[in-house]
Amino acid sequence: MPEYQQTVFKILTLNHIASAGLECFPRDNYQIGENIAQPDAILVRSHNMLNMDVPRTILAIGRAGAGTNNIPVKAMSERGIPVFNTPGANANAVKELVLAGLFLAARNLLPALRYVETLQGDDDTLHTLAEREKKRFSGIELPGRTLGIVGLGEIGRLVADAALKLGMKVVGYDPNITVESAWSLSSEVKKAQSIEALLRASDFITVHVPLLDATRHLINEKSISNMKRGAILLNFSRNAIVDEEAVLAGISSGKIKSYVCDFPSRKLQRHESVVTLPHLGASTLEAEQNCAVMVVNQLVDFLQNGNITNTVNFPNTSMERESSYRIAVSNENVPNIVGQISTDLAKAGLNIHNMVNKSRGEMAYTLVDVDSPVPLQLINKIASISGVLSARYVPFPTRQVN
Numbered sequence: 001m002p003e004y005q006q007t008v009f010k011i012l013t014l015n016h017i018a019s020a021g022l023e024c025f026p027r028d029n030y031q032i033g034e035n036i037a038q039p040d041a042i043l044v045r046s047h048n049m050l051n052m053d054v055p056r057t058i059l060a061i062g063r064a065g066a067g068t069n070n071i072p073v074k075a076m077s078e079r080g081i082p083v084f085n086t087p088g089a090n091a092n093a094v095k096e097l098v099l100a101g102l103f104l105a106a107r108n109l110l111p112a113l114r115y116v117e118t119l120q121g122d123d124d125t126l127h128t129l130a131e132r133e134k135k136r137f138s139g140i141e142l143p144g145r146t147l148g149i150v151g152l153g154e155i156g157r158l159v160a161d162a163a164l165k166l167g168m169k170v171v172g173y174d175p176n177i178t179v180e181s182a183w184s185l186s187s188e189v190k191k192a193q194s195i196e197a198l199l200r201a202s203d204f205i206t207v208h209v210p211l212l213d214a215t216r217h218l219i220n221e222k223s224i225s226n227m228k229r230g231a232i233l234l235n236f237s238r239n240a241i242v243d244e245e246a247v248l249a250g251i252s253s254g255k256i257k258s259y260v261c262d263f264p265s266r267k268l269q270r271h272e273s274v275v276t277l278p279h280l281g282a283s284t285l286e287a288e289q290n291c292a293v294m295v296v297n298q299l300v301d302f303l304q305n306g307n308i309t310n311t312v313n314f315p316n317t318s319m320e321r322e323s324s325y326r327i328a329v330s331n332e333n334v335p336n337i338v339g340q341i342s343t344d345l346a347k348a349g350l351n352i353h354n355m356v357n358k359s360r361g362e363m364a365y366t367l368v369d370v371d372s373p374v375p376l377q378l379i380n381k382i383a384s385i386s387g388v389l390s391a392r393y394v395p396f397p398t399r400q401v402n
């Protein structure tokens with residue numbers, strides 16, 4: 001019979017994670033810190049993990065946020081490691097900053113502020129100069145203007161709703177919109193048949209898509225040529241979604257009036273028609289707490305029960321705990337893996353109590369509850385099945401010690 005003992009899970013943090021989230025780890029079973037060796041899981045925000053030697057010991061990565069382009073997701077999938085994120089947990093924070101961006105751009109607030117900061121002299125002089133020069137910063141109002149939203153996910157749909165409430169017309173483009181997003185969208189949001197159609201129709205354009213190969217430089221020289229003259233572009237997604245050189249050329253030619261984004265660069269910094277913020281979209285007390293709490297709860301449920309909720313590479317898979325003896329298997333989505341697992345369990349004389357198998361693209365995930373303890377050799381045997389990426393024993397409430 002294998003030995004079990006109460007053990008701790010070790011969590012390596014690569015960024016500051018809100019304490020409201022860290023407090024969700026059951027105190028006695030978790031060791032958390034930025035210098036943890038041989039971690040069981042990693043918690044991260046924007047830290048770039050792409051060139052990191054990710055420890056072989058980890059079972060999961062938790063991203064307290066939406067974007068996972070800073071994480072080597074493909075390499076983790078090949079190791080059978082789920083990458084969790086927190087859909088929607090910071091969407092309101094981003095929406096509010098996008099609204100701020102719309103107002104900043106529509107009313108030329110940054111150039112106006114910069115101008116006031118240059119003024120010298122007494123109060124009368126400042127007053128005279130302000131009144132004389134304010135025509136340079138005259139803006140436009142939002143009602144009746146068209147906002148084009150590229151990407152109608154968690155953030156895009158909140159932005160759509162808020163813009164409609166401000167009296168704007170909204171046109172959206174999202175070829176992969178989820179059923180849930182589609183249901184939640186107001187019927188007043190007009191569907192663009194293509195990104196070009198959206199760009200042609202919009203006075204303001206805001207992008208809310210993940211950074212993927214397919215979305216890199218989605219806004220480029222060619223797409224900018226479709227914009228209305230004097231369009232205002234907002235990017236609170238990722239810098240590489242917009243071709244910065246093309247935007248600067250668009251500003252020079254007058255095609256783009258101004259660019260508001262969350263990603264500073266040398267070329268954008270101090271440009272009179274550009275507003276750059278220091279990646280502030282998710283930086284609110286509420287969003288940081290929401291993301292941390294959500295990701296920690298998901299990680300705990302995975303580490304202790306093998307359940308998967310909200311990853312970018314695995315299917316959501318959960319099963320009520322009716323047995324103390326659970327096996328969690330990550331595998332390639334190919335035929336006969338479940339058959340081989342069942343055969344191995346039967347040969348070992350283990351009765352299956354309950355089982356779930358889900359797939360998503362090339363990945364699949366299986367939870368099997370059995371009626372009696374599982375020997376470590378059997379876990380190793382399952383792990384060696386061709387197509388199995390990882391196999392883990394998840395007994396409750398303890399876990400096996402090798």
Ligand SMILES: NC(=O)c1ccc[n+]([C@@H]2O[C@H](COP(=O)([O-])OP(=O)(O)OC[C@H]3O[C@@H](n4cnc5c(N)ncnc54)[C@H](O)[C@@H]3O)[C@@H](O)[C@H]2O)c1
Pocket residue numbers: 065066067068087088090091094150151152153154155156173174175176177178181208209210211214215218236237238262279280281282283
């Ligand atoms: N600035 C910040 O601090 C901040 C905060 C949160 C998220 N983000 C960024 O915003 C992105 C979106 O966040 P979200 O929570 O709305 O994600 P989400 O996954 O809920 O929504 C993304 C949407 O983009 C759509 N999409 C994908 N490719 C597209 C394409 N080529 N054209 C049009 N639509 C496309 C998807 O179908 C999906 O509906 C994140 O991936 C992240 O990069 C930035």
Ligand SMILES: O=C(O)CC[C@@H](O)C(=O)O
Pocket residue numbers: 045046064065066067068090279281282283
């Ligand atoms: O953690 C952050 O501050 C940024 C998060 C944001 O870019 C996201 O993708 O959720």
